[in-house]
Amino acid sequence: MAKRANGEGSLYKRDDGRWVGAFTYEDPITGTVKRTVVYGKTQAEARAKMRERRARADAGQPVRDSRVTLGDYADRWMGSTLAASARKESTKATYSTLARVHIIGRSIGDTTLDRLKPSDVERFVLDLRDAGKAQATVRQVYTVLRAILDAAVRDGLIARNPAAQVARPGVDRHDARYLTRDEVDRLLAAAEGTRYAPVLELLAFTGMRRGEALALRWDDIDFDARLIRVRGTLGRVGGILLVTDTKTERSRRAIPLSERAARVLRAVGERQAAERVAARDEWRETGFVFTTELGHPVDPRNALRALTRAADRAGLEGVGLHTLRHSAASAMLGTGVPLKAVSDVLGHSSVAITGDVYGHMAPEVQRSALDALAAAYGAE
Structure with a gap:
């Protein structure tokens, strides 16, 4: 086992040939000291994973994203963050409906937060369009998804919001229909x-x-x-x-x-x-x-x-x-x-x-x- 300098933790090779890296850090949410472990096929891979997690810990972010599914967290979000927000009651009802119909129980809702990527969000938007959803509906669903993931970042479940890295779906502007x-x-x-x-x-x-x-x-x-x-x-x-x-x-x-x-x-x-x-x-x-x-x-x-x-x-x-x-x-x-x-x-x-x-x-x-x-x- 080789100790790393400056408190970076330990890096060693197991008997089965895999490399293991570990270090302790202060949890930004609870303030308690925790230990995290990474694995790699090579020393370089394990070291890179350690550095990534150390950078997240130093930035006050979770060292690893949560494995809770997006659908489960969305359900919690509706009963807590959304319910406590200053949004109009009609808006809360609309957001809840959109989350239940288009996110919870769908493939994206079954994805765990640690595996959700910007490309998954882009695929989700394309699927909505392919299903014939109106442009305004697609935009609203994206808005709800982004709000859910914003809350997940705030709660320390993920380090970054993957939806924030995807352009907000546009809505074609048309001249308003009016009568003479x-x-x-x-x-x-x-x-x-x-x-x-x-x-x-x-x-x-x-x-x-x-x-x-x-x-x-x-x-x-x-x-x-x-x-x-x-x-x-x-x-x-x-x-x-x-x-x-x-x-x-x-x-x-x-x-x-x-x-x-x-x-x-x-x-x-x-x-x-x-x-x-x-x-x-x-x-x-x-x-x-x-x-x-x-x-x-x-x-x-x-x-x-x-x-x-x-x-x-x-x-x-x-x-x-x-x-x-x-x-x-x-x-x-x-x-x-x-x-x-x-x-x-x-x-x-x-x-x-x-x-x-x-x-x-x-x-x-x-x-x-x-x-x-x-x-x-x-x-x-």
Whole structure:
């Protein structure tokens, strides 16, 4: 046995011809002194493994990665790190679903953390694409996987996050689908007389997100100041309808209330008052603006179905969740409303996002701006 200098441990050859290296170190997590052993077919191989582990120990990293499977750790992560995070409840539910469906129980989930390599993550992303998953889904699953492995690094189970060494999957940008003024009129006319027509009208006249509109309570409406205060978003979390925080801090905002939107809301209030009387003891007082006949909050899926049916009747194709929001934004930009003002109304986290999403409006807006500049100088 040959002792190595400077406390590097010991390196020796066994009777079976294999080389063994060992040294003691202080565990960065527990602070206790531990011993680690490596093996190699040659002295050089064993020495290289020792140096690698010593470097990790000196850097405060685990000397070897954990042999727990990714799936087992992901299950623990959902009940601890994810549950304790400051993420919205709806986001936690989405992340948990993505982890259970795409990671736990899959081949990558059966891989132990010490064997997980960047190439495995790349293969995982390719498999998702080959399975026909949408680009946004692939990106979300990658985000969840990276968050799980970030926590594993923090917990001292692995030294490096293999997902962090893989480029985040991209999502192709497309111009937002929007309706012209005539198409919006046709859509609203097709929905007229239905229970969800006021919801669609409010979306068209404010650019609000569907969940934001359905989360509105009467306390959020100030008819005197002509303001709508957006405080949350309604959606399903674990199968239950809940109001959670807005998408971003800037999404929590006040929107000017136009006269037409005010008329819509007053009509909703009158109908709700009549339904409260008709329902008698069955009425549930929730304070929501948009409710069922018994006062319960409206399921966002029902509002989507109403939009889809109205679009079919109006002969409009490709009308989805955000179409009315995009239409409102495009109408504002098309009539010369400054980008910053549109961004504030929409509640985007930055003006840059508004510019990216509605870049297709740039030539028209720029043309209007230059026409206005020419007019200011009296040019013909």
